[in-house]
Amino acid sequence: MSFQPTRYALSVMCQDKVGLVARLTGAVYGLGGNIEVLHQGVLQGYFVFMLMVTFPDGLDADGIRKAIESAGAPGEFVVSLLPRQDQTPAPAATGSTFVLTLSGEDSPGILKKITAYLGDQRINIEGLAAETKAGRCLITARLTIPALVDVRAARLDLAEIFKQEQVQISLMHEDIFAATSRIEMP
Amino acid sequence: MIGSEDIVATIRMFQEENLDVRTVTLGVNIAGCVSADLSVFCDKIRQKISRHAGGLVAACNRIADRYGIPIVNKRLAVSPIGSIAANLGHEGMIQIARALDEAAGEVRVDLIGGFSALVHKGATPAEQRLIEALPEALSLTRRVCASVNVASTKSGINMDALLKLGQVIKLAAELSADQGGFACAKLCVFANIPEDNPFMAGAYHGFGEPEAVINIGVSGPGVVKRAIERARQERPDLDLQMLASVIKHTSFRVTRVGELVGQEVAREIGAEFGVVDLSLAPTPKVGDSIGEILQAMGIEKVGAPGSTAAIALLNEAVKKGGLFASSSVGGLSGAFIPVAEDSTLAHAAEQGWLSLEKLEAMTSVCSLGLDMICIPGDTDAPTISALMADEMAIGMINHKTVATRLIPVPGKKVGDWVHWGGLFGSSPILDVRAGGASAAFVNLGGRIPAPLSSLRN
DSSP, X not given: OOOOOEEEEEEEEEEOOTTHHHHHHXXXXXXTOEEEEEEEEEETTEEEEEEEEEEOTTOOHHHHHHHHHTTSSTTOOEXXXXXXXXXXXXXXXXXXXXXEEEEEEOOTTHHHHXXXXXXXXXXXXXXXXXXXXXXXXXXXXXXXXXXXXXXXXXXXXXXHHTTXXXXXXXXXXXXXXXXXXXXXXX | OOOHHHHHHHHHHHHTSOOEEEEEEEEEOOGGGOOSSHHHHHHHHHHHHHHHHXXXXXXXXXXXXXXXXXXXXXXXXXXXXXXXXTXXXXXXHHHHHHHHHHHXXXXXXXXXEEEEEEOSSOOOHHHHHHHHHHHHHHHHOSSEEEEEEEEETTTEEEHHHHHHHHHHHHHHHHHTGGGTSGGGGGEEEEESOOSSOOSSSSOOOOTTSOSEEEEEEEEOHHHHHHHHHHHHHHOTTOOHHHHHHHHHHHHHHHHHHXXXXXXHHHHHHTOEEEEEEOOBOOOSSTTOOHHHHHHHHTOSSTTSTTHHHHHHHHHXXXXXXXXXXXXXXXXXXXXXXXXXXXXXXXXXXHHTSSOHHHHHHHHTTSSOSSOSEEEETTOOHHHHHHHHHHHHHHXXXXXXXXXXXXXXXXXXXXXXXXXXXXXXXXXXXXXXXXXXXXXXXXXXXXXXXXXXXXXXX
């Protein structure tokens, strides 16, 4: 009988403390799971852990959740699981990679405005980070912009959308940041 | 992965600190256009420029849009006319200048360089005719820029050429008197002229260059100034070594932007990529000034004692950072101190802090020379020649490229101002001390012999 892996996208959130990654990766290992991709961060004291994992056949989502939760104290972890397709899906968008940044006075709705515009233009967000400090915000987003989108017009649109706000917004090709921040080896 | 701090630092350079690509200059070999028939010669020049440069402006605009980087000037440099146009008389030289001007206009570039003569060891008849034609050619055309290389470390200083150029500059100023002698702002007199300089007025397409080549000039005085200011605010213990490191780091980023844009433009128009010129080129805009950098470094009044040391530090740090960033560095690559094009320098000159002599001292450790210097309109030709000779001597002895752009502004006296606007800016008229006292020396003519250090084999 052939081995039938079960693929999941798994996320865990909890209050941050030392040793969490060891406990969680230990739980995955205990289930025979293999971590393919991992992303971990701490947001204002909260631990956010996202994994792409392959488990041996026969494990269902409920069983995995319970096993992961048991690595913590009762109620300590919030665990979510999403079954993944056997094949990695095609990218949601194709095109050139740009970096959008917005900085300035923080106000509710900034992210909504940006993301609504990007969605309307069929621009995919590949990565997004936002932070606020002393009433000021900094948003950086890595975008895939399809070839049909007029980037110059997009810059003007974004400037228009935020003309009433005390923010600066820029949309620049990723190559600029690569060029100014690193030297490629030949 | 690029960190958000790096992203923010890069964006700040463009949004707040005036970083731009100052010039994308396409060098084109036009030696093959030469014909005994002047009209054929002119037609061939137009055709060749159209063929190679027809897509330059559109490509620059596309790349500027794609990357969100302003490209301020698109320019052309052609083979030195004095070296290729052997058969042309005076009128022919003027016609060639007009053809260059028209060709540049047709492809919508800002300026075209290469109305040039290389006479450091002596002038051919054609080069002599080109020099004679300069006043007319520069005052009758809008985009044509000229350069004359009168000195080199290897050959010494051609004083006969300098003597002639003193008269030429006077005449060029008079012919463009209604524009404040502006024709002189389009003429650079050089020692050790480079073949790949993208900046005007001194760009030409050297004989060692490929058929068509893109050279880039990036400008970042504002970026360097803000980096220094931030470092001084954040690091109370900042010393000059640390300051040099801050400048090197900034220069690295600026140079990388230039190389990226240059490679892309070259690819799009099918030319080779040549060099990034690391020069810090100021503009009259506040926040884009070499003078402001010196102030940020702690020289309150530009021209005060310490100014030469400060600009030496700046110049060396810029070069070191740029050289690490790119394997294709060339051109002039130094900090420019063109008085008219830098409002802080112009102000310092007005206040009397920055004299012609101090500028000359500073040019011995930076680029480029007595550049965009406005002097009284009644300055006599031998004095202008002598001023140029002093600067050429600095270049000759120190194995260094230097140049002068001297403008004897008709009708203006010391302390008056001349205003050109745009990138050429405005300037007070500087005092030429002991003017009129050098004629006997420069009139000796001949050649100042090459220095001992020219013999390196």
